[in-house]
Amino acid sequence: MAQQGSLSNKVVWITGASSGLGKALAQECALQGAQVVLTARRVDELEKVRLSLTNPDRHICVSADISNENQVRHAYEQVLNQKGRIDWLINNAGLSQRALIADTTMQTERAIMEVDYFSQVFLTKTVLPTFLKQKSGRIAFVSSVAGLLGTQYRASYSAAKAAIHMWANSLRAEVAQDGVDVSVIFPGFVKTNVSFNALDGAGKPQGHQDEAIENGLEPEVFAKTVVSALLNGEEYIVVGGTKEKLGVWMSRLSPSTLYKMIRKAKVK
Template sequence: MAKQDLTGKVVWITGASSGLGKALAKECALQGADVILTARRYEELEKVRVTLLNPERHVSVCADITDESQVRHAYAQVLAAKGRIDWLINNAGLSQRALIQDTTMQTERAIMEVDYFSQVFLTKTVLPTFIAQKSGRIAFVSSVAGLLGTQYRASYSAAKAAIHMWANSLRAEVAQDGVEVSVIFPGFVKTNVSFNALNGEGKPQGHQDEAIENGLEPDLFAQSTVSALLAGEEYIVVGGAKEKLGVWVSRLSPSTLYKMIRKMKVK
């Protein structure tokens, strides 16, 4: 497959005010895209937008992706501003740091709402545009945790696995319409994800994990991811040697992986 080019393409990124979303926005702008940045706080989006290459070409569209009316309004704003969408990157997400026995059902549902249902709804909202265009790529930021399942991340792993399987079905259904679907599986990347991760009570953890602190730099994650998306890759694992080894073992010998995970110190 010939490598695609992002020059003049419209890329819509959720969770774009910080972390992976901010890094992806920066990389897409460097590659020539018109970037639509979405998150809940307009001021934070604007702080990111003005740092991007050619800031006047990019648009901040504020929305809480768990609110369906806000998502519909955001979609209308994107089409009014740009008239098309070439890439949708479903990046907004919420992590978890709690044992199953300490996690309330309210917290279980909150994580599933952000990491699964909201991405499903946004994608379903945008899908008619992709199908009418007969082109475009829809990408989902899952997680290596969605492939492996580890302690303290049960709900998060489940939600990230769910969006992966939903994306697989979507890929099969829209292939004949010229629409492509990719799933990205980041390992540990140095962002604020663990500060915002929910404990069992549904409150932010409020501190950094050692593994995250020692993780991949966000800019390197974004460069690898955008390069893979441009190459048309559908299954994209981005992380360090440990995470890549875990994914490899999960395919070859699930039982070996389960034994490895039991011994891991993952919190």
């Protein structure tokens, strides 16, 4: 399928850009000619990513904790001062979970919702006036196949990823007439360090890799697929292996069959 859009010289702001999906998306956008703005908490890690990109001098690092509203406002000002516009915002920063509901504290429930839902909402609301003024741009949210299905050990994560999906759907309807597009990306298993950082019930990082993630898609393949879909104006982008795609398909066709499949699945 021929791509409709081009990223040449477009400004693409990516959160959670120091590793994993964010890093892979940054590398692909840079390859396609974009000026990439990298955001995460650790500036040294961001610098490493920036230097790995095609034409490193065209890209900037803006460190911020996306759950800190003052830091987000400051980051936004820096991006506008240095780049003057934002063409794509990719809300990618996120936190996963590996714990049963019975073992998950309310503090952990809230921590996951804070990062995976509220912080994305706040950043988007902060940046939205620029998109509306430009009457152009695309806002993308990295949700998850878990946000479409809901599985064991990922209740809070699935809920937060479902919540941002529905918020994005409402946003899409509200800004469509203003030339602003909204896309939601649903990754299945991709080989990243997400499961090392996933929170256990007490809110501590799990610290080891999951088998399903280890056997997942390569991040570069994920990024190529996503950037291509975004350039084609796609709004609902599922990227994963056969099992995840089957699950998404089944969730629409026969939810009760899906629930049985999930009960039997090895998801830890």
